Amino acid sequence: MHSDSNFPVVDPNLPNPMEAPRPGDTSPPRIVLNGVTKTFAIKHTQSMKETFVAKIRGKQTSSKFEALKDLTFSVPEGQSVAVMGHNGSGKSTTLKLLSGVMQPDGGWVRTRGTLGGLLEVGAGFHPDLSGRKNVYLNAAILGMSREEVDAKFDAIQEFAEIGEYIDTEVKFYSSGMYARLGFAVAIHTQVDTLLVDEVLAVGDANFANKCMDRLEELKERNTTMFIVSHNAKQVKRLCERGIVLDHGRKAFDGPIDEAVEFMREHNRR
Ligand SMILES: Nc1ncnc2c1ncn2[C@@H]1O[C@H](COP(=O)(O)OP(=O)(O)OP(=O)(O)O)[C@@H](O)[C@H]1O
Numbered sequence: 560m561h562s563d564s565n566f567p568v569v570d571p572n573l574p575n576p577m578e579a580p581r582p583g584d585t586s587p588p589r590i591v592l593n594g595v596t597k598t599f600a601i602k603h604t605q606s607m608k609e610t611f612v613a614k615i616r617g618k619q620t621s622s623k624f625e626a627l628k629d630l631t632f633s634v635p636e637g638q639s640v641a642v643m644g645h646n647g648s649g650k651s652t653t654l655k656l657l658s659g660v661m662q663p664d665g666g667w668v669r670t671r672g673t674l675g676g677l678l679e680v681g682a683g684f685h686p687d688l689s690g691r692k693n694v695y696l697n698a699a700i701l702g703m704s705r706e707e708v709d710a711k712f713d714a715i716q717e718f719a720e721i722g723e724y725i726d727t728e729v730k731f732y733s734s735g736m737y738a739r740l741g742f743a744v745a746i747h748t749q750v751d752t753l754l755v756d757e758v759l760a761v762g763d764a765n766f767a768n769k770c771m772d773r774l775e776e777l778k779e780r781n782t783t784m785f786i787v788s789h790n791a792k793q794v795k796r797l798c799e800r801g802i803v804l805d806h807g808r809k810a811f812d813g814p815i816d817e818a819v820e821f822m823r824e825h826n827r828r
């Protein structure tokens with residue numbers, strides 16, 4: 560893991576022009592995180608026996624790890640935000656808190672409107688069910704009715720480009736096929752806020768371009784987006800704002816070009 564302490568920390572009390580709603584927009588923000596902290600327990604033993612022996616010897620059997628530290632930001636309606644940072648900096652954890660899969664230990668998270676997206680490739684897919692059944696299952700989890708999925712099924716299947724594999728159990732899919740189907744479902748649901756965690760990196764170049772086009776379309780329809788990506792070109796095209804995390808803290812928050820430049824500077828050191 561990267562251990563660079565050259566990163567600054569953004570003072571949460573400073574006003575952030577990126578958080579102002581657009582002129583004429585009176586709606587409250589789509590996302591607010593306030594002083595959010597997330598701690599994980601890391602186990603140092605792997606079996607009951609090891610734990611028992613370690614306890615007798617007075618050794619620590621687990622320690623605490625702060626994955627997010629005092630994280631504060633808000634996202635106005637219709638904004639696209641890229642979340643950047645080194646491996647382990649807390650990007651996926653932030654998305655999981657937004658989606659409600661996890662709760663913070665300190666501070667609070669609020670979201671307004673419907674929320675969906677793709678947090679992990681194949682999350683919510685059942686290995687023993689066919690692609691078709693998984694589309695229905697996955698879409699139901701994202702809040703779509705059977706009728707809605709019926710209406711969109713062809714579009715989803717076409718977007719995923721997996722052909723007759725749609726009726727094969729997904730455990731036989733390649734990871735690219737998995738990603739394409741998952742992404743196809745996620746971007747055919749209508750949500751106010753779309754969360755995307757690095758899935759753009761999984762498909763081939765052709766599919767990635769298609770996803771980018773679709774995301775741009777959703778953006779034009781005023782969807783708020785929160786995208787984790789290591790791809791500077793993609794985030795520059797899609798996002799107006801970039802938040803850089805470093806060891807669970809916000810190290811930069813501002814216009815996307817500056818955020819990408821900030822990452823570059825710090826990678827050079
Ligand atoms: N359930 C968990 N239990 C223990 N530690 C965890 C858990 N989830 C995440 N972590 C730790 O929290 C830190 C942040 O993880 P996170 O997945 O948010 O990083 P990330 O920025 O998404 O990294 P990457 O770029 O590799 O995807 C990491 O050190 C990770 O090991």
Ligand SMILES: [Mg+2]
Nearest residue numbers: 650651652756
């Ligand atoms: Mg991650």
